[in-house]
Amino acid sequence: MAIELSDELIELERASVAEQLKAEARPHSAEAWAPWLDAAARVQAAITAHAEATGQNRFDVEAELKRVVRHPEEPDEG
Numbered sequence: 001m002a003i004e005l006s007d008e009l010i011e012l013e014r015a016s017v018a019e020q021l022k023a024e025a026r027p028h029s030a031e032a033w034a035p036w037l038d039a040a041a042r043v044q045a046a047i048t049a050h051a052e053a054t055g056q057n058r059f060d061v062e063a064e065l066k067r068v069v070r071h072p073e074e075p076d077e078g
Contacts, residue, residue: 001066003007003060003061003063003064004054004056005061005064005065006050008046009043009046009047009050009061009065010065010068010069011045012042012046013041013043013065013068013069014069016036016039016040016042016043017069017070019035019036019037019038019039019040020036020040020064022035023035023036033052042045043065047061047062047065069076
């Protein structure tokens with residue numbers, strides 16, 4: 001069964017990755033990392049809500065989301 005992702009989930013993950021790159025480009029501090037941690041928390045909450053709403057396995061949703069956003073050149077396995 002193919003994992004279904006919403007556009008919102010994909011955009012949230014992209015935003016989280018962008019914040020991660022910004023955080024890693026600066027010296028480590030709580031202030032520098034706060035936007036990334038907040039974005040990551042939003043993604044995790046959205047993954048859980050999406051999995052529950054669609055009856056999909058949460059782990060599978062997260063793995064597919066990361067694959068689509070971080071490794072778009074890899075073909076899906078479904």
